[in-house]
Amino acid sequence: MSISRRNFFKLAGITTALLAIDSIGFINQPKIGRSPKGDELAKILKSPHYVNGEFQNLEPTSVLVNKDNYYNGIKEILFPTKGVTVPKENIPTQKTDLNALNPKENLLVWFGHSSFYLQIDGIKILVDPVFSDYASPLFFINKAFAGTNIYTANDMPDIDVLIISHDHWDHLDYATIMSLKHKIKHIVCPLGVSSHFYHWGFNPDIIHDEDWYREIKLSDNLKIHILPSRHFSGRFLDNNKTLWASFAIITPTKKIFYSGDGGYSPQFQEIGDYFQGFDLAIMENGQYNTSWAQI
Incomplete structure (x- = not known):
């Protein structure tokens, strides 16, 4: 073997080793979270919705329907066309002083997405908060539109309940969660998502995770039902090791439904019928693409 070829393979080997080391460092970052283990995994294994090592939707579901359009969609996410997928001007927003609100008033403030x-x-409830500039593990993907990320954790009052629908980066943001840590009294999430909170040092006594069709009673005045949605989960390489969900939030005077992420499903009708309607339904929309039409 010539010296030049030997040097090439040596350099290639060193590069591969460095990339492997870098990858290990990346996946071991706290923000990645961790997969369920121990008692958390044992609880998951009892779920009828966990089959062949992963959670399943209630109906046959493909994450990708049209791969050709999917790759075009991913290209637009990574390299967006100015003025087409990214607004040319700042999104108009209005910032509310949450600490100045009447605590007895029933209300909703939308922060975007x-x-x-x-x-x-x-009762003060915060749902899927993401106050970072990027909803991804990488600084150049899923950048918030200009003008939309005007809130920080410092703007939040003490939170009675934090609800997390699933562990995708645009719903579970490490930096936001950690900055809110001292303000959160209870956490409600679907099965397995609790693993991230344990990993991040939250008090286990405040973490409540359950399977679909289960009720979490936090007090006589607040019940939260974990309900199905048609989606998927994962923060890096392990998909569907944690559950995704919709929620019914029930108080003495109100019934609120939050759909979580997901595609259309007959469960919407079934949930509506079971709870005999809602005072408010908060439904995901606007992220539709023919490539991921079912999720």
Whole structure:
């Protein structure tokens, strides 16, 4: 073997080793979270919705329907066309002083995408908060539109309940969660998502995770039902090791439905019928693409 070829393979080997080391460092970052283990995994294994090593939707579901359009969609996410997928001007927004609100008033404040704040019967609820500039593990993917990320954790009052619908980056943001840590009294999430919170050092006593069709009773005045949605989960390489969900939030005077992420499903009708309607339904929309039409 010539010296030049030997050097090439040596350099290639060193490069591969460095990339492997870098990858290990990346996946071991706290923000990645961790997969369920121990008692968390044992609880998951009892779920009828966990089959062949992963959670399943209630109906046959493909994450990708049209791969050709999918790759075009991913290209637009990574290299967006200015003025087509990215607004040319700042999105008009209005910032509300949450700490100045009447705590007895029933209200909703939307922060963009799936993040919102609820006051219901004096209970303060924060859902899927993402206040970072990027909803991804990489700084150049899923950048918030200019003008939309005007809130920070410092703007939030103490939170009675944090609800997380699933562990995708645009719903579970490490930086936001950690900055809110001292303000959160209870966490409600679907099965397995609790693993991230345990990994991030949250008090296990405040973490409540359950399977679909289960009720979490936090007090006589607040019940939260974990319900199905048609989606998937995962923060890096392991998909569908944690569950995704919709929610019914029930207080003495109000019934609120939050769909979580997902495609259309007959479960919407079934849930509506079971709870005999809702005072407010908060439904995902606007992320539709023919490539992921079912999720």
